[in-house]
Amino acid sequence: xxxxxxxxxxxxxxxxxxxxxxxxxxxxxxxxxxxxxxxxxxxxxxxxxxxxxxxxxxxxxxxxxxxxxxxxxxxxxxxxxxxxxxxxxxxxxxxxxxxxxxxxxxxxxxxxxxxxxxxxxxxxxxxxxxxxxxxxxxxxxxxxxxxxxxxxxxxxxxxxxxxxxxxxxxxxxxxxxxxxxxxxxxxxxxxxxxxxxxxxxxxxxxxxxxxxxxxxxxxxxxxxxxxxxxxxxxxxxxxxx
Amino acid sequence: xxxxxxxxxxxxxxxxxxxxxxxxxxxxxxxxxxxxxxxxxxxxxxxxxxxxxxxxxxxxxxxxxxxxxxxxxxxxxxxxxxxxxxxxxxxxxxxxxxxxxxxxxxxxxxxxxxxxxxxxxxxxxxxxxxxxxxxxxxxxxxxxxxxxxxxxxxxxxxxxxxxxxxxxxxxxxxxxxxxxxxxxxxxxxxxxxxxxxxxxxxxxxxxxxxxxxxxxxxxxxxxxxxxxxxxxxxxxxxxxx
DNA sequence: CGCTATGTTGAGTTTAGTCAAAGGTTGTGG
DNA sequence: CCACAACCTTTGACTAAACTCAACATAGCG
Numbered sequence: 001x002x003x004x005x006x007x008x009x010x011x012x013x014x015x016x017x018x019x020x021x022x023x024x025x026x027x028x029x030x031x032x033x034x035x036x037x038x039x040x041x042x043x044x045x046x047x048x049x050x051x052x053x054x055x056x057x058x059x060x061x062x063x064x065x066x067x068x069x070x071x072x073x074x075x076x077x078x079x080x081x082x083x084x085x086x087x088x089x090x091x092x093x094x095x096x097x098x099x100x101x102x103x104x105x106x107x108x109x110x111x112x113x114x115x116x117x118x119x120x121x122x123x124x125x126x127x128x129x130x131x132x133x134x135x136x137x138x139x140x141x142x143x144x145x146x147x148x149x150x151x152x153x154x155x156x157x158x159x160x161x162x163x164x165x166x167x168x169x170x171x172x173x174x175x176x177x178x179x180x181x182x183x184x185x186x187x188x189x190x191x192x193x194x195x196x197x198x199x200x201x202x203x204x205x206x207x208x209x210x211x212x213x214x215x216x217x218x219x220x221x222x223x224x225x226x227x228x229x230x231x232x233x234x235x236x237x238x239x240x241x
Numbered sequence: 242x243x244x245x246x247x248x249x250x251x252x253x254x255x256x257x258x259x260x261x262x263x264x265x266x267x268x269x270x271x272x273x274x275x276x277x278x279x280x281x282x283x284x285x286x287x288x289x290x291x292x293x294x295x296x297x298x299x300x301x302x303x304x305x306x307x308x309x310x311x312x313x314x315x316x317x318x319x320x321x322x323x324x325x326x327x328x329x330x331x332x333x334x335x336x337x338x339x340x341x342x343x344x345x346x347x348x349x350x351x352x353x354x355x356x357x358x359x360x361x362x363x364x365x366x367x368x369x370x371x372x373x374x375x376x377x378x379x380x381x382x383x384x385x386x387x388x389x390x391x392x393x394x395x396x397x398x399x400x401x402x403x404x405x406x407x408x409x410x411x412x413x414x415x416x417x418x419x420x421x422x423x424x425x426x427x428x429x430x431x432x433x434x435x436x437x438x439x440x441x442x443x444x445x446x447x448x449x450x451x452x453x454x455x456x457x458x459x460x461x462x463x464x465x466x467x468x469x470x471x472x473x474x475x476x477x478x479x480x481x482x
Numbered sequence: 483c484g485c486t487a488t489g490t491t492g493a494g495t496t497t498a499g500t501c502a503a504a505g506g507t508t509g510t511g512g
Numbered sequence: 513c514c515a516c517a518a519c520c521t522t523t524g525a526c527t528a529a530a531c532t533c534a535a536c537a538t539a540g541c542g
Contacts, residue, residue: 082397096382137339138339149316154395155395156324200397203522205498240320399529434489443530445490451489451490
């Protein structure tokens, strides 16, 4: 389907030709000319898990599109307590338009590939292209919806419900089409510590709740990271969704 | 300062002339012609505390600007557990552009005045005016920042820190200019039940923490609602900001 | 003035956190 | 290829924070 649009690939920068962000991501708003201009200053990067993309304190100088992997957005208190306030997947856009200070840290949760470009270059293009501004607006609204959904989880759910909600979130992301009774298999993109930071719990509590779901036959776990959800429906019940 | 812009007030619809939303709110993006068109379909409403502006289930048919008062955005679980996911003040915009389903309930937390207009009328104008789209984008990004700040509070702060954070939020909103050592006096826009729903706590815990702040001389409270914060700095310490 | 809402306080329970130890997994260098 | 180290995860016993239930106090309203 989308290949129809790519007949004149010669117009499209090499870097962008196979890029998901050009279809579902923000770059989809750009014409070949704009894409070419942006591609001049963009660089692909492969980042190991744990590498910081955006610092909590310093003003950001670049934006990025995620090509693969998972990025976590975190907030940290002076005494070290941490909260993950968002997870981003390909082809999400990373960055805070219209402001330099971010007040948020972005870190590779898994090994990640991104396409990074200078803040200035994109800011210039936003001013020129309403369609690009609109795509960024949509992403912001989407992140806002997700953040508010998660606030309910953080504020009002029990530890058991929180862990089920998290697994449900990942399962849904791995396979958005899955029907309620279907089985989903995936590798967790987060360590227990990250899951705890995402859910506002401790590592130990997360571990205990995962064990409970395992012994009760809702999920299976191999090698800590590899998870099988036998029935999304059962997981939803546990999450009180 | 802004009165300079109002010399040709005859162009401005009567309804809009004294409206704060025309300066700091989204209507500031509209020219007199657009303002006139929008004013044709807009109506001012006075809503008592507790009245619902937007339903969690049904698609919204109108947007609104808050003229005065406080609106709470809430999410509710099937068993009745509730979480306030945002507070909005004048001249904030209420509504979810580019989507009908809201998945959120908006309710007057205090008596409220709003200027409401049909979703369609504004959607049409968004398509025409990039500046209007931009203002809505900025508000969405601002709400996203606030939501993520609050996620840290919900997930990682103690009850004492949560209550101090809430009082700090309100105090800052009442007087954004106040210096650290200054005294701030205000009426709480929320009941204890609402505060509990905002903080992910129970009424009793909120009450106990307020009592503690009172007995320790950080705040004074009269008639349950009227609060004096003696030193914003001390409150920030309690909130771990 | 009494009634209903809302808010406070206390006693006991529950949930999740803390601290400590042991079990697994992964990756490295011999 | 194996052994070891580093890290991550699980499990258990105990503790602390917040919740529940219940009684009482206060404020606002008719």
